[in-house]
Amino acid sequence: ITSICKRHLSIIVFKGDAPQTVYYIPDFISEDEESYLLQQVYKAPKTKWTQLSGRRLQNWGGLPHPRGMVPEKIPDWLQAFCEKISSLDAFGGKTANHVLVNEYKQGEGIMPHEDGPLYHPTVTTISLGSHTLLDFYKPVSCMEGEAPQTEDNRYLLSLLVMPRSLLILQDEMYQHLLHGIQGQTHDLLTEQVVNLSFTGALPGETLTRGTRVSLTIRHVPKVMKMKLMLGRK
Ligand SMILES: O=C(O)CCC(=O)C(=O)O
Numbered sequence: 190i191t192s193i194c195k196r197h198l199s200i201i202v203f204k205g206d207a208p209q210t211v212y213y214i215p216d217f218i219s220e221d222e223e224s225y226l227l228q229q230v231y232k233a234p235k236t237k238w239t240q241l242s243g244r245r246l247q248n249w250g251g252l253p254h255p256r257g258m259v260p261e262k263i264p265d266w267l268q269a270f271c272e273k274i275s276s277l278d279a280f281g282g283k284t285a286n287h288v289l290v291n292e293y294k295q296g297e298g299i300m301p302h303e304d305g306p307l308y309h310p311t312v313t314t315i316s317l318g319s320h321t322l323l324d325f326y327k328p329v330s331c332m333e334g335e336a337p338q339t340e341d342n343r344y345l346l347s348l349l350v351m352p353r354s355l356l357i358l359q360d361e362m363y364q365h366l367l368h369g370i371q372g373q374t375h376d377l378l379t380e381q382v383v384n385l386s387f388t389g390a391l392p393g394e395t396l397t398r399g400t401r402v403s404l405t406i407r408h409v410p411k412v413m414k415m416k417l418m419l420g421r422k
């Protein structure tokens with residue numbers, strides 16, 4: 190684990206000789222911007238929400254698809270933040286064109302998963318309203334030998350993401366590992382939370398979760414050209 194400056198954390202995990210990078214940027218947005226974003230999220234029409242087990246979500250920018258995403262205009266209130274993050278060169282010079290809004294009520298979470306191949310290998314997440322613990326797991330195929338492949342023995346580390354922070358996961362860290370959020374109401378901060386010293390929280394502390402809204406901002410490289418689609422039939 191290497192810190193690149195006092196307020197930014199860069200975690201280098203090695204898989205073979207491939208470094209896997211995480212950037213954690215506390216207070217990436219202000220409290221006013223946080224309230225504004227929450228207000229906009231909750232202003233969206235009811236039909237914009239999809240209820241899943243343990244969370245609900247809004248999809249903005251189009252539905253990623255192997256044959257190409259049919260692009261939809263991202264509303265101005267989100268576009269500004271897409272541009273702010275893209276200007277950090279998170280997406281190799283491209284501008285983010287896709288945003289998933291996830292809402293987790295206290296005690297909700299998301300099963301360990303991979304995000305799949307439809308995105309640029311960078312995922313950026315702004316957290317609103319509450320902290321959470323993002324947990325990382327080795328993929329099943331990584332485990333050789335006799336040991337049973339439980340979630341427990343595939344678990345690697347956690348990141349504490351505070352409200353208003355930006356998390357950037359790149360390359361192997363994003364493509365190779367699984368990530369998930371346990372459906373808990375409280376989080377005990379152990380030494381497995383590797384970015385603890387960058388969050389203002391203390392080891393041994395227990396944090397109570399509230400409702401968290403996350404904005405997962407990404408670049409989908411494969412986009413359909415509307416003209417081509419109409420011309421084709
Ligand atoms: O809420 C988060 O920070 C994670 C969301 C996530 O992993 C996803 O939507 O694929």
Ligand SMILES: [Fe+2]
Binds near residue numbers: 303
């Ligand atoms: Fe994910």
